[in-house]
Amino acid sequence: xxxxxxxxxxxxxxxxxxxxxxxxxxxxxxxxxxxxxxxxxxxxxxxxxxxxxxxxxxxxxxxxxxxxxxxxxxxxxxxxxxxxxxxxxxxxxxxxxxxxxxxxxxxxxxxxxxxxxxxxxxxxxxxxxxxxxxxxxxxx
Numbered sequence: 820x821x822x823x824x825x826x827x828x829x830x831x832x833x834x835x836x837x838x839x840x841x842x843x844x845x846x847x848x849x850x851x852x853x854x855x856x857x858x859x860x861x862x863x864x865x866x867x868x869x870x871x872x873x874x875x876x877x878x879x880x881x882x883x884x885x886x887x888x889x890x891x892x893x894x895x896x897x898x899x900x901x902x903x904x905x906x907x908x909x910x911x912x913x914x915x916x917x918x919x920x921x922x923x924x925x926x927x928x929x930x931x932x933x934x935x936x937x938x939x940x941x942x943x944x945x946x947x948x949x950x951x952x953x954x955x956x957x958x959x
Contacts, residue, residue: 851887851904852933858885862910862929865936868948875915878924882909885931897943905938906931
């Protein structure tokens with residue numbers, strides 16, 4: 820019984836020490852990776868997955884091609900930190916909502932890192948879409 824108590828104490832100390840150590844500064848990648856050459860097709864692929872009526876996508880235009888921006892604040896809903904780089908792109912499109920009505924052309928923000936869309940309109944992508952993308956493109 821005494822040995823079990825010592826074992827549990829030792830186990831909790833090891834567990835807590837692992838939780839208290841911060842990752843090395845080098846572990847956080849600040850660079851956004853290479854320019855997302857096929858960004859337009861990546862965005863359209865995401866919209867086909869995300870829109871309520873995917874075939875209704877129309878008037879899709881790139882308002883601003885991807886440019887590097889450095890995050891100036893922490894976005895708790897996106898796994899990024901202040902000081903990290905992202906490729907930021909602005910797109911405009913129109914599509915139907917779930918009632919079948921076109922909602923009008925609106926500006927949307929897309930963030931890329933390492934040839935993947937990581938955020939759309941400052942929101943983290945759905946887990947189902949992330950998993951599907953990793954299965955289709957395992958090398959990235």
